[in-house]
Amino acid sequence: MTTELSAVDPDTTRRLLHQMLRIRRFEERCVELYSTWRIRGFLHLYIGEEAVATGVIDHLRSDDSVVATYREHGHGLARGLSMRSILAEMYGRQEGCSRGRGGSMHLFDAATNFYGGNAIVAAGLPVAVGLALAAKRTGSDALTACFFGEGAVAEGEFHESLNLATLWDLPVLFCCENNLYAMGTPLASSESDPDIALKASGYGMAAWPVDGMDVLAVHHAAARAIATVRAGEGPVLLELRTYRFRAHSMYDPERYRDSEEVQRWRERDPIDALVAHLRERDELDDDALGAMEAEVSAEIDDAVTYAEAGTLEPVEDLERFVYTEGSSAAIQPQVSR
Amino acid sequence: MSTLTYREALREGMRAALAADERVFLMGEDVGLYGGCFAVSLGLLEEFGPERILDTPLSESAFVGAGIGAALAGQRPIVEIMTVNFSLLALDQILNNAATMSHMSGGQFHVPLVIRMTTGAGRQLAAQHSHSLEAWYAHIPGLRVVTPATVADAAGMLLTALEDPDPVLIFEHGGLFSLSGSCPMAPCPLTWTRQPSCDRVTTSPSLAMAQGCTRAWRWQHRWPTPWTWRSSTSAPCVRWTRRRCSRSVGRTGRLVVVEEGWRSGGIGAELAARAAEHAFWDLDAPVERVATAEVPIPYAKHLEDAALPSVQDVTEAVRRVMQ
Numbered sequence: 001m002t003t004e005l006s007a008v009d010p011d012t013t014r015r016l017l018h019q020m021l022r023i024r025r026f027e028e029r030c031v032e033l034y035s036t037w038r039i040r041g042f043l044h045l046y047i048g049e050e051a052v053a054t055g056v057i058d059h060l061r062s063d064d065s066v067v068a069t070y071r072e073h074g075h076g077l078a079r080g081l082s083m084r085s086i087l088a089e090m091y092g093r094q095e096g097c098s099r100g101r102g103g104s105m106h107l108f109d110a111a112t113n114f115y116g117g118n119a120i121v122a123a124g125l126p127v128a129v130g131l132a133l134a135a136k137r138t139g140s141d142a143l144t145a146c147f148f149g150e151g152a153v154a155e156g157e158f159h160e161s162l163n164l165a166t167l168w169d170l171p172v173l174f175c176c177e178n179n180l181y182a183m184g185t186p187l188a189s190s191e192s193d194p195d196i197a198l199k200a201s202g203y204g205m206a207a208w209p210v211d212g213m214d215v216l217a218v219h220h221a222a223a224r225a226i227a228t229v230r231a232g233e234g235p236v237l238l239e240l241r242t243y244r245f246r247a248h249s250m251y252d253p254e255r256y257r258d259s260e261e262v263q264r265w266r267e268r269d270p271i272d273a274l275v276a277h278l279r280e281r282d283e284l285d286d287d288a289l290g291a292m293e294a295e296v297s298a299e300i301d302d303a304v305t306y307a308e309a310g311t312l313e314p315v316e317d318l319e320r321f322v323y324t325e326g327s328s329a330a331i332q333p334q335v336s337r
Numbered sequence: 338m339s340t341l342t343y344r345e346a347l348r349e350g351m352r353a354a355l356a357a358d359e360r361v362f363l364m365g366e367d368v369g370l371y372g373g374c375f376a377v378s379l380g381l382l383e384e385f386g387p388e389r390i391l392d393t394p395l396s397e398s399a400f401v402g403a404g405i406g407a408a409l410a411g412q413r414p415i416v417e418i419m420t421v422n423f424s425l426l427a428l429d430q431i432l433n434n435a436a437t438m439s440h441m442s443g444g445q446f447h448v449p450l451v452i453r454m455t456t457g458a459g460r461q462l463a464a465q466h467s468h469s470l471e472a473w474y475a476h477i478p479g480l481r482v483v484t485p486a487t488v489a490d491a492a493g494m495l496l497t498a499l500e501d502p503d504p505v506l507i508f509e510h511g512g513l514f515s516l517s518g519s520c521p522m523a524p525c526p527l528t529w530t531r532q533p534s535c536d537r538v539t540t541s542p543s544l545a546m547a548q549g550c551t552r553a554w555r556w557q558h559r560w561p562t563p564w565t566w567r568s569s570t571s572a573p574c575v576r577w578t579r580r581r582c583s584r585s586v587g588r589t590g591r592l593v594v595v596e597e598g599w600r601s602g603g604i605g606a607e608l609a610a611r612a613a614e615h616a617f618w619d620l621d622a623p624v625e626r627v628a629t630a631e632v633p634i635p636y637a638k639h640l641e642d643a644a645l646p647s648v649q650d651v652t653e654a655v656r657r658v659m660q
Contacts, residue, residue, distance in 0.1 A: 099443030130406020
């Protein structure tokens with residue numbers, strides 16, 4: 001832990017630990033549920049990267065918006081979607097946060113302004129720009145936090161969006177989760193210059209790299225970035241340097257990286273690091289940690305029970321919501337004259 | 338009711354919407370200072386200011402996506418894309434975000450976005466400014482696709498589209514901008530409209546086709562007047578119902594589908610399939626399709642003309658179904 005950050009109050013630190021534990025243990029349970037066929041489809045785990053969503057989203061207000069990627073269980077949990085509704089979604093139940101229509105990659109929640117769950121790399125950035133444009137037009141100081149991986153940097157939408165957000169001074173916090181691999185393509189094989197913060201600086205916005213394995217560093221950086229964005233000084237990009245401990249999705253031969261590299265990063269596990277930090281300062285003992293783990297475990301058990309008991313949407317409802325319900329009046333057939 | 342051009346009707350429709358609703362704004366390439374690449378938005382920047390009329394960089398994906406985001410947050414953006422060919426740069430946003438958001442979120446989110454773009458050939462603009470891709474977009478559930486064919490529709494459909502909670506794509510045929518006509522400036526249904534008399538077939542997405550239809554129907558005066566459907570929405574697949582299809586085809590036992598757009602997989606193909614499904618026993622002749630030749634639209638005038646459906650093509654098709 002960085003010494004300058006050690007002044008964070010213990011309540012905040014424990015809250016961050018609790019959030020990271022929720023994400024970690026939840027996803028570990030998801031792996032079990034996947035192996036027993038309770039969950040299907042793609043399942044992209046955030047394990048190893050929890051400090052990023054946790055540290056950033058902790059600062060957001062209820063009127064802020066979040067746009068995330070297909071690796072978004074952690075962002076959903078941190079944003080306040082119930083674990084029940086997320087797991088029910090993965091079960092394909094109508095009690096899920098997207099009524100079973102989205103699955104793991106497409107978690108949505110209007111109540112918390114959680115706009116997905118976007119599985120097209122970089123496609124969330126323009127939407128985040130638009131959400132911020134709406135906030136600016138209505139005179140609100142709400143912001144949009146937009147999460148994406150470093151793979152998105154190779155897409156045109158990244159560049160178009162950064163340019164537009166800066167050009168129009170829009171309140172977007174761009175959070176680039178740089179986990180070094182776009183699926184299996186190393187950043188160095190993808191970018192002529194791998195310095196992502198530098199690219200963002202080229203558009204005229206404040207941007208800097210952050211240790212994404214240190215939740216307190218993320219928390220600290222996000223506070224500073226959010227203050228800038230909320231003050232109307234335009235967008236900010238944080239390049240959050242992190243690492244994915246698990247496969248890209250559930251099955252992945254991992255030919256693109258060696259186990260020593262994974263092991264080196266595991267030694268920087270953000271949860272272990274925060275626990276060590278708290279212990280060092282006598283702000284967490286075994287009992288407290290055990291109690292926290294038990295609480296998380298109980299929440300997960302409850303979510304599993306809820307999802308198992310969930311119901312399937314009737315097939316007759318298949319075509320619901322393609323168009324907004326009750327809106328078809330505008331296109332009723334009419335014979336002229 | 339005033340007489341306007343199609344271009345003016347679009348502008349007046351936007352002006353009415355901008356004046357009535359603070360949530361409405363227009364953005365796109367050259368919509369402000371330049372006045373719109375086809376002068377549709379001329380004067381709106383001066384009247385409503387840069388907060389409502391936003392010139393964008395040449396970033397179709399970003400500004401269409403920004404329209405989606407703003408619509409998600411409750412605004413009523415009108416996004417202008419110069420031509421349908423350029424809309425392909427924003428296809429990811431249109432299909433993967435605008436069209437899917439409502440269903441994929443279980444009905445939680447809606448995208449009340451209007452995207453206007455120019456379509457069609459006939460102006461010697463060659464293969465990257467002349468295509469008619471309405472059928473592509475009409476293929477996508479979650480979108481509404483409309484092709485206003487009259488001056489009244491140009492304003493009316495825009496006003497209706499702005500009331501719609503879902504994304505509406507408006508295709509404005511480049512050959513129609515100078516068309517004059519009466520314009521009540523009132524919302525109108527996004528639908529297929531039956532023209533009860535051949536004399537009233539005055540418009541369609543292509544002027545040449547419209548003229549062709551009129552002449553062709555007149556030529557066949559001995560027969561019951563056929564019903565001509567003016568294309569206004571491309572959810573024809575949904576809206577050309579069994580009953581309407583059967584009643585329409587049953588009147589003469591013949592069906593000629595005329596469209597500007599490539600034949601294979603076109604809207605005409607869908608209508609022909611509908612006729613086969615719903616009016617098979619009413620048909621006294623094979624369905625005829627008149628469509629654009631399956632080539633990229635060429636520059637040279639004689640080649641472009643040859644590629645597009647013509648009066649002669651329509652007349653011959655009608656002759657064939659009557660034999």
